[in-house]
Amino acid sequence: MKITSLDPAHCLPLPDAGMGALETERGNLPLESVDVSAHLSGLVAGVEVAQEFTNPFEVSLEAVYVFPLPARAAVTAFRMEADDRVIEGVLKERGEARADYDRALREGRRAAIAEEERPEVFTIRVGNILPGERVTVRLSLSQPLPYEDGAAIFRFPLVVAPRYVPGEPLDGPPVGDGTRPDTDAAPDASRISPPVLLPGFPRPVRLRLSVTLDTAGLNLREAASSLHVVQRDGDRLTLRPDERLDRDFILRLTFDTSTSLLLDGAGTFALTVVPPPVEGARTPRDLVLLLDRSGSMGGWKMVAARRAAARIVDTLTARDRFAVLAFDSFVEPAFDGLREGTDRNRYRAVEHLSRMDARGGTELLDPLLQAVALLGGGDEGRERVIVLVTDGQVADEDRILERTGGALSAMRVHTVGIDRAVNAGFLSRLAGLGAGRCELVESEDRLDAAMERVHARIGAPSVTDLSLKGLDVEPGTVTHLGAIFPGVPLRVYGRHRAGDTLTVRGLAGGAPWEERVPGTVVATPALRAVWARAHLRELEDRYAMGEHELEPQIVRTSLEYGVLCRFTAYVAADTRPAAEGGPEHRVIQPVEPVSGWEPPAGGALFATAMPMSVSRGPAPAAPAAFGPALGGPAPDSGQPLPSGPAPGQGLAYGAGSGQAMKGRRGRGFARAVPAGPQVVRAGHSLDSVRPQLTAELERLTAMRGMPDPLYLVDLGSRLAVLAHFLGGHAELAAVARELEAAGQPGTDLAALHRRTVEVLTALTSTHPFWKRGRPE
Template structure:
C-alpha cells in the first residue's frame, strides 16, 4: 500500500480510537479499585484526600466520661473498634488528650473478657505488642508522641469483632479569677512539618520524617475530606462536684444539656448526644468571686507508704500597682494556611484589641509569619494616633496562606536590640499546629534574654502543649481563644495581667510540717489573680504554714498561708498528678542537658513512670490477650483518619485534595486527544496541499 497522507490520516484515527479504548479500560479498572468496597451493615467509609481511595474506618465511636472535683478531673475515654471487612486488621489511631493529662491505665474489653495493661519501657512495650501481633493474639499499645498526642494500636481485630479500649487519666484544673476552663481535645490539627532532609517513615501519617521533626509521620494522621461521609463520632458526659451548684456554666464550643442529680451534682452532655470530633470541647465554669478560696488543699495517701501527696493552690493577695514602666510590645501573628477561616478572624480581632490597649509612652511592632516573615516596620514605632491607624489597616489586610515557619520569625524578634528604659513583651498569636516544638523551646532558652513572651492560642484545635510551654519558658502567661465571642474578654484578661505588677523571685518556706519532692522546683513569676499550684509529699506533720516571699518590682513582698490536712479534700488522683508533675520536671532537665547527661535522666523517668504506672515519652502501656485468634499472624494495617478542624480550609492545609482518580485520567486523555487533533489537522492540510499541487 502506498504511504500517502490519506493513509496516514486513516491510521491516526484508528490509533486514537485504540488509545481512547485503552484509557477507558484503565479508568474502569481504577474506578473499581478506588470505589467503595463491598462492606457489611454498619460499616463506615472515608475517602482519603491523599490517595482518593475509599477505606474502611475501624473506629466507630469514642465516649468520654469526665468527673470534675475541685482542682482535678478524672476521665475515662472509651474507643469502640469494629472490623466489617473479611480480613483481620490492625487499627492505628493518633488522637489528642489534654497536655497535662496523667495517663495511668488501659483495658481491652472483648465481650465479657477484660485484658489489663502493664507499663513498660517504650521499646520493650513495642516488642511485646509486635510479638503478640505476629503470634495472632489480640493486643493494644498506647504510646505518647507529644504530651498532647497519643497513638493507640490495636492488633488482630478479627472479622465481626467489636473491641472496646478504655483509657483513664487525671488532669489538673486551674482556677483563675474565679474561672475554671476544662478542655477536652477531639482532633489533632494537621501539623506543619519543617525540615531540609527527608528521613523516611516511622509511622502511618501523611508526612515524611525530617531532620527537624524526626517523628513527623507519627503525628500526622490521615485527614478525612470534609465532603466525604463522616467517620466515627464522639459523646461527652461531664459530672460537676456538688460544690459547684451555684456556679455559672458556659460551653464555649458546643451546645449542651444540663441535669441536676439527686446528690447535688450537675451533669452536662452534648445536646446532640454525639458529634463529629472536629473541634475541642471547651467548658468554662465561673464561681462567684466571694467563693474563691485563698487556698485550697487536696490530698491523697500513697499506696505503698504512710506518706501523703498534696496539691496546694495558693492565691496571693493583689499587689498595689507601682508606677507604670513604658513597654515595647512585639505582636507576632501566625498567617499560615492552617489559620485560614475563623482562626485568622479571631487573630485579627485580638490584635486590633491589643493595639487599642497601648499607652502613649509605649512602642510597638507587628510581625506576620507563614513560610517566611514580614514586618509592619523594621523598628518598634511610638504608639501615636497616626502609627496606630496605619497598623490597624495593616492588620485588616492580613491573609492566611503558606507554611508555619515560626522559628526563623521568633529568632528574628528575640535578636533585636533592646531599647533602654522599656520592658519588652512578645505576644504570639497562633494555632501552634507545627511539629518542631523542641527546636522552638531550645531557641527560647538560648535567645529570649530578659524579654517576656505571652502566647494566645487561636482556633478550634490549637496546639495547647506548645502554647503553654512557650509561655512557661517565656515567663509569661497563656491565653486560649476558642471562639470569636470571647476575644474581647480573654484579651482584656491578658492585658490586665500584663499591666499589674508581677511577683518575681518567689520562694517558699514551710513551718509545722516536713515536705519532700516539692514541684515546681523553680517557681514561676506570678501575675494578677494567678494561682500558685504546688505539688509535693508530706512526710511528717498535719498542719502548718507556708511562707511566700517575693519581689514586686523593687519592693519586697511577703504573705503567709495556713493549711490543715484535717480540713483538706481527699482526691485519689493527686498522687498520680504529683507523679506526672515530677515527670515534667525531669523532662525539662532532659531538654536542657546534653546527650551524655540525658541517659541517666531517661532511666530515672522510666523507673518513676513504671512505679506510678504512667505513660510518658519513654514508657507505654501494653495489653495482650493470651489467646491465638489469627494463626497466620497476618493483618491489614488501617490508619484511622482524623477530621479537618472546624473552620479550617482543606486546600490551605494540604493543597488541592485528590478527591478522585478520574481527574488525572481525563487530564491525560484530554491532552492526548488535543495532541492527536493537532496532528490530524496538520496532516489534513498537508494532504489538501498535495492534492491541489497534483491538480495543477
C-alpha cells in the first residue's frame, strides 16, 4: 500500500484535535464496544444491538456514530442506559425528535437519537456523556431471512463503506458531520461519510456477536460462516474474540423449507411459495451487462467482477442479443448497439472485459440510462434484461431511482453485488424494481456457487403474472409480488381482514398455474414488524422516484406500527440534568477500513483517516479539500464523458449518501443530466474536457487556508487522466506531475496551488461557465 509522506509543518495539531492529541489514560475513541445478539427462529431473526460509549475526556461529550444495519430489518425499540438509569426511546417525526434531542442537550440532560439515513445506514448521537462515564444504547430489530437454493442467509453488516459522491458542492453549511460536502446529486453526503481509521489502528472497537438457532421444526443440516470464524456450543454460535468491524457477518443455514401461509392472529400474513418445476423453451433475450470498474472495485473485487461478467456472457446463445458496458467516470462499450450472441461476439466481449482494471468514480446513473436506451421499447417476444455487476457504493441512490425507476420497472433487472461490505440495500432495491434477483458475492471462494445461481436466475422466471385470491386483503398493503425464480421461494407480506386460506395464481411456462395454501396461526409478533418495514420500504422507493405526496403516509405508517423509517427517529431523553448546558466536545467516531479494499492511487481512501474528529460547539463544515473526488462533466453541459484514466491510474472515490434531510429531502436536488447514451469517441479536443477542468478550478478557488496535500495529489491523478484522454496535453500533463508530488516534504503547496489555478484558468477561459462573473 502506498502511503503519501506529509510535511510535518503542514500537519500541526489543533489544541483539541488531531493524530495523537487525543490520547488519554482511558483511550481516545468514544465507541468502546458493539454487542450483537441474534435469535434465529425459522426464517425470521430477532436482533438486539448494544453500543457502549465512554467519555475519556475531562469535559462533557457528544458522540456521533454512523453504522449499518440489515436493509430489511425493522427497528422497533430503542433505549439508553446511563448512571443506573434506563430511558426508553420514543418514535417521533424526525424533525420533532431532533428538536427534543437538542432541547435536552441545551438543558444539560443526557439524550440519544437514532436516525435512518439510507436503507442500511443509520446514525446514533449520544449527548452529555460526563467525563469517565459509560452510556449504552440498545436497538431491537426484526428481519426476514432470505432463502434460496436450500439455504437461509443471516447477513449482518458491520461497517459503512466509503461511497462515491457525484455532483457539485451545495452552498451553505453541511447537514451532517462527515468528511464529504453535500452535493446537488447527494444532498446529505455529509450525513454518512464518517472518517476512516488508518489501517492497523491499535484500539479497534470490541466486537461481540452471538447467534442462537431455533430451527422451528425445520431440519437444519449445516450452519457455515463465510467471512468469520465462529464457535458452536449447542444451538449457540459465537464470533471468536478480537474480530474487527470491517466486513459483513454472513451465516448460511442449510435446510429444506416448504410452501406455507403464516397468520399472526392480528391481521398480518406471511406467504412462502416454493417454485414449481417448469420446463419449456427459454424466451430469447435482449441483455445489457453493466460492469463497474471504479476505484472501489480494486483488488480481488475486480478479478471477481470480470469473472462474473464473463460467466454471464457465456450464458448467451445465438438467439440472444447483448451489449457490454464497462463504467467508472465514463462508459466504455465493447461494441456499438446490441449484437447477436454468436461465438465471435461473445469472444470479443470477454476479451474486452479481460482488459478492465479498477479506476475512476462510480458514475452509475449514465450507464443505466444507456442500458435503458439500448433496450428501448423491446421487440415482441424478447425479454429485456439488465445485469449490473458492482459493489453499489454510490451516494446518489435516490437520484438514480428517480431517473431510471420507471423504465427499470418494465424490464428484468438482476444485480450482482461483489464486496465484503456490499451496499445490499440499494442493489436489492434496483433488483426489486425490475422484478429480478440480487445475488451477493462476499469472496472469490463464493463466486462459482453464486454464478451458478445467477445463471439459473438470468433466464425467464418460473412463474410470472402473479396474483393472490382468498384472503380479504387490505388494499395497498401487499408487498411486491414480482416473479418466482428457480430455486427462490416467493415471499409476500400483507395485511388482511378475514380468511385463513390463500390461492396463488400465475403463468408457468405460458400455462395457467395456481396453488392453494392453508394458513397456520403462529404467535410471532415479528411478522407485523417485518411487514411494516417491507411496506415502508416500497413507499420510500416510490417517494424517491418522485411521489413526494407519500411523505405523510410514510410517517403515519411508521408511527402506527412503531418501525423506524427515513422520516422518523427514535429519541431517548433523560428527565434529570447531568451537566450544565450542552456538551463541550463533539466526537465523530471513525470507522474501520473495509476488509479487502485496496486504496486508489494517491491514498485517497485514507484522506480522512484521523482517529477521530473533535470540535468545541457546533461541528465545523467539511473542508473544501474533501469535495467530490471526481471532477465529472458539469451538469447540463451536454459534453461527452472523457475516456478515463490509463491503466493503473486510480481516481479517488468518496463517501456519502443520497437522502436529504428535513427541508431538503430529495426535492428538486437532482440537476439535469444529459439524456441518452454518451459514448466515448476518438479524436477528443480540449473543448470536450473544459467542463471537467472548470469543475476542478471551481473547487480549487473555493479552498481557504493551507491547501490539503492529499487533495492536490488526487487532483494530479485526475488531471493526468484528462491529459491522457486528450492524447497527451503537455501543459496539463506537466502540472499533473507537479501535483502528484504535493505530498513530499518541502513542497510549497501555496505556490503549487497558484500555479494550478493559473493553468486551469488559461485552459477554461473560453468556456461559458468561466464567463459567469469568475475572477480573473
